[in-house]
Structure formats: structure tokens, C-alpha cells
Amino acid sequence: MAVPRPQIRALRRGTLLLFLVPLIYSVSRLQPWAPEKGVCLPPPTAPKRPDHLVLGPAAGQDRPDRLQCRGLRALNKIGISSEENYSGEHVSFATVFTTYNSVSAGDDNVPSDSVTVGNSSYSKIERSMAILNTFISFIKVSMPRSDLIILTDPGSKISVNQGTATLLPVEGNYSRGNLMLQRIKTYIAFLEQKLVEFDRMERLNHFVLTDSDIAVVGDLGHIFKKYPHFHLAVTFRNNKGQPLNSGFVAVRGTRDGITNAVEFLKQVLGTYSLRYMKASRMLGDQLALAWVVKSHLPSAFGKFSKNEAFTGEVNGTSVLFLPCAVYNWTPPEGAGQFHGVPLDVKVVHFKGSRKRLMLEAWNFYSSTSKLSDMLCLILRSGRTKYDF
Template sequence: MAISRPRSRGVPLIPLLLLILLAPLIYSVSRLRLSWAPERELGMPPPALPKRPDRLVLGPAAGQGRPDRLQCQGLKAVNKISLSSEPGEHVSFVTVFTTYSSDPAGAGKRSSDVVTVGKHFYSKEERSMAILNTFISFIQVSMPKSNVIILTDPKSKLSINQGKASILPIEGNYSRGNLMLQRIKSYIAFLELKLEEVDRVNCVVFTDSDMAVVEDLGHIFTSYPHWHLALTFRNNKGQPLNSGFVAVRGTRDGISKAIDFFNEVLKAYNLKYMKASRMLGDQLALAWVVKSYLPSAFGKFSRHETFTGEVNGASVLFLPCEVYNWTPPEGAGQFHGMPLDVKVVHFKGSRKRLMLEAWDFYNSTSQLSDMLCLILKSGRTKYDF
């Protein structure tokens, strides 16, 4: 008599095959998740951020072989530039600058924040003052007839010992998170003061303090006589206008039109871009105002050519950033060298050490062209401040 046995259920073939095939992937993902787990879950210290160089790192000079770019042999410029011997325009350079109190717990300590440039040592607070003084020094070399006006918080403990630089306190909120918004308000307050003494006002260039003026800018007021204010543009869809350079003609009409323009920017800033108030709000508001009145301008930003247009009744001169607001890319990326006719170098972000190093190099050589080679060969590195 045959004995019946219970029938065993086999594992379905398709799920079994899937399990076999996916097993290595599941294992790899679990290992990857473990390796990426937050350090606090593993009881390990967070990985150290890559250390930025504390001295200049020289690389190849981009743009070699291009006839419209600076050519360098080492740190010697082949196609040298020289300052004009003709008397320059009397231009007032105006920048907004303030100081912030340091952490009392760190007072009196020599921390890792101290950096060395040449023979100079700078604490974290001293760096910004060194940048400001270098900004003034470059203007004194390239445009010796011009003066610098620093708009600042009346509470700021700021002192400048350079001859043609002066401090003008203007009331406002200069906190870090509000500084870009306050900058526009300070510009308006300054222009309103100047409107009362317009017969004695120079033409004005509002700039960031991390800029080096390396050639006389007076020609923009003489070669292009029919405009009220000037802006610098670049081929950048998100931020096509850079707020670090705005010029105003020193006439009653020019100042009045500039006040109206800045008020429009301020209104757009408050209504649309307060969430970006710390860094980009002013540039976004600037672009919004221009686009509202002159949308055709945006189609010309890729041509790198100077042009004019009307914005809310003001004649605006648009100047290419690659000449009047040039800055090399940080890190990797396309980099076509330095234009031969560059007038202003903008040391944005981590390039601020490079600004101090460039001034230190110029002091040792008295050659602006060679200094530009130093900037060109060092500009792609992210330095320690």
C-alpha cells in the first residue's frame, strides 16, 4: 500500500530569480548607506573640509595665444598696459562699509584665523579693513585726482588714514542680513545730499570695496556723454547685472534720475526679493527693474558690447563686466583669460586674499601689467579667505 506524503510547496520561480539577481544590489546599497550615514550615528567626527591654500597657487595663464587677451611669460606681461599721462576726471568712488564686533570669548587669542600676506598679519576682523585700504590704494594709483567716500553706520568704529578718503555716516540698519538692502538706501541718501550741492559734485561711481581699479575710468563720462547712470552686465541668465559697479553722472538731471532708479530697485527689493536680502536681493531687483522697462536689453548681454537704453525715463549706459567688472571664475570652469582693456578687477568670494597679494606684488614691482599676470595665473584657486 503506497504511503501518501504531504506535497511541499516550491518557491515560485520568478520571485526566486529576482531575489538572486537583486541580492548584490541590495548588499551594495546597504554598504553605501552605511558609508554615508551621518557621523553622529556612527560616533565618528565629521570629515574635515578641504583646506584652502594659505598662499598663492600659480597655474597656467588662460587666454594665451588670443590677440585680445593678456599674454604672460611667467609673471611678466608681454603686452603691457600703462596708465594714461593725461589728467584724469575728478570722480568720487563711493562704497558702503561697516565693521562688526568680534566674539568676546576669542579676544586676545592668536587663532588659526590669523593669515599672513607678505610681511603683514591679519586677524579675521583686520582682513576687511585691509581690503578697504587696498581698494583705496588702487584708486590713488590709477586715478590720483579722484576721492573715495565711505558710507557707514554712525555706530561703526571706523577710521581711515588715507589722504583722499573720507567717511560719511548715514543712519540705517547695517546688520549682516540687511546690508545689501541698506546699501541701496545709503546710495539714495548720499545722492539726495549731493542734489543740494550739485554745482560742486563730481561724477560718482558706486562700487564694492573688493575691487581694484587698474585704469582710469574717466573716459566713460567723456566718451559716452548722453547717459544718466551706468550698469555692468554679463551673459548670466540668473544674475545678468552686477550691483558692484554703478556710475552716476554728476549733474542735477543725472543725480535725480539715479535717485528715481534706485527707488524703483528698492521697491522691487522689498516686494519681491526679501528672502534673498543677505546676498542676491539687490541684483535680482536690479535685473527686474531693467527688464520691466527695457526687456530688449537682455538680448544684448551676450555680445559684450557697450550700448544705451532708457529705463523709467533715465538713459542707462550698459558696460560689459569683462572690462569694467572683471573677475576670474572660481575653481573649474571655462576661463578665457583677461581682456587687454580690463579696467576693474572684482575680487569676489574667496579671491579676497588675491587682492591683498596683488597689491603686495605691485608694491614690490610698480608694474600694473605684471600684477595682472599674477592675478590671471592665480585667479581660479579658492584661497583661505
């Protein structure tokens, strides 16, 4: 019987190793980082977020229903004159806002968390106030006839330009961990007060309850004119885990509309307190909102994949479901499917780390006075996580 020669065995072993080494290396790269036992090594540092805008390609350039950009110049017209676009409906905006203490460091008393946007530097508190003032500024451009109400903790120190907004203190627990829960309570208290004042109102006044990190770029009065029978409106997206966003709620200003909106929000508050307190700092309100809708109108969830508004009754309340793509559009962070800016967009929501982009967008608009060009800036900068 023939015996394999030693050099042939060695050759086979060498060939096998040539195949295995790249495979072992590739698999090792998939494993999460973990130090060996007994070895004290720091974990890998997260990449530093940019402190300036990073421009990328503009998505949606092959779609006729999306904003087309050439550099930072828009080839479509979005955001026509607010006077030409005025719906005739009076709308008041209300947002819940409070401030928290910021720690300073260093001999020169410059806050350690200071960031610079354009020619201005901001501490954490100043950053929040800059976002609030930018929120107000965008509304004054797109809907100059609107009123603005800042719902806040009575102990919060807030200063806004006189005549631009009204501060309305509402008692409650505005701590960070309780803020989302308190926001619903504050909205309810605000709307109940409007019911008390209803008979003294000189005109019909609709309400949009919203986050302060949004830019209104179109007249929202059309919602109340185009859909005349809803009590309350919320925005939806095709997301199984979080299909409804609580950052935009519209309330018809009739007695019936406000009354039903209060009852609806009380259902959301009860569900939040009963089921989602573990998510009280983040997402609890959105989970509770989705649970209430699913409990009374499960058929709504089958329509969220379509980018079309629709109405349905939720335990006696007529709810208008509006697509986030138009009324709560958010520049996505990172990679993934992204189809650009719809031509009929009305609201841009700068959630999460997009806060710098909101301030940069306002600075850009202030220098150009063109909302369409500003949207090109947002479109080309929206995938990056910034230092806010």
C-alpha cells in the first residue's frame, strides 16, 4: 500500500491554512469587542460627531414627486409666499418646554459642554433656548398670523422675545425622567383651560401641539379646511414598532373638537401610566398612543404603509391620520432607504442629533430667504449625526 509522502501532507496542510486564515479573520471581525479576562482595556471610543455640516448626495433626484437640488439650489418651488398660501384658518401652536441646570467647568467659567454654530457658542441651556427661538422663527415666517404658547414648568427660567410667544406655566413634574408623561398631562390641562374660555373666544382657533424641534415650512391651516370633520389629528409612518409619532397633534378648535381631544389624550395618559411607565423617559407616550388606536381601530394599521391621509373613529373621537412624510418629515440618520423631501412637505422634525442641523438651516435661510434652497441643505446634511 502506498504511503503519502511527507511533503504532500505538508502541502495539503498549507493549502488548508490558506483557506482557513481569511475565514477565521472575517468571522473574528463579526464578533463584538470584549477584553480578555484579567485585562483592563478601555472599550473602543465612539467616533466623534462632526461640529459642522457634512454635505452628501441629495436623495430622491430620480423621483418627480421629490425635491430636486443642484448643489444647494432647489429646482422645485416649495414654500411659496405665506400670504398667497394662507388658508384663512387661525391656528395656535403650543409646545411643552423647560430647562435644566447646566454644569460649568474651567477657570474662565466657559461651560464644558459648549458648542459653536456659525458665529455663536452655546451651553446646554443656551442650546435648548436657541432651538426654541428657531422653532418660533420658522413659524413666524411660514404662518405669521399664528399665536405661540410655551407651556412650561412654573419654576423654569425661560426668556423669549416679547411679542413672539406667550409663556403659560402649568403645574407638574417636569423632571427628565417624567417629561414625556408630563407633556400629555400639560396638553390636557391646556385644552381644558381652552374649554373654560371657549365662550369668550372671538373667533374659531385651532391648535397644533408639537415638539419644539420642528420647522414649519408650509401653512398648516389647510388641514382644518381640507378635512372639516375630525376632532384630533396625529401623524403616522410605516414603522411596526413605532407607527405613530406624538410630536405633532392637531386639535380642531370647536367645543366638540377640544372635548373629544381631551378624552382621547386621557385614554393615552391612562394607558401610559398602566402599561408603559418603564419607558417613561422615551417612547412611552408613542407606545401608549399606538395601543389606544389599535384597541379601538385595528384596521388603521393596515393603512400605514400608504402615504395617504385617512380618518377613523377611536372610542368616539374622530381621528385624522396624517402621513409623517408631509406633516412630520424627519431627515434620516445614517444609511438605509431614503427617498428625499416630498414636494408637499409642511413640517420638518429635527429629532435626536439633528438639532445642529436645525440651527444651521435657520442660519442658511436667514442669509438666502429661500425655503426651497434651505430644504436642499437639510436634504444633503440629514444623514449625519452631529454634536448636539
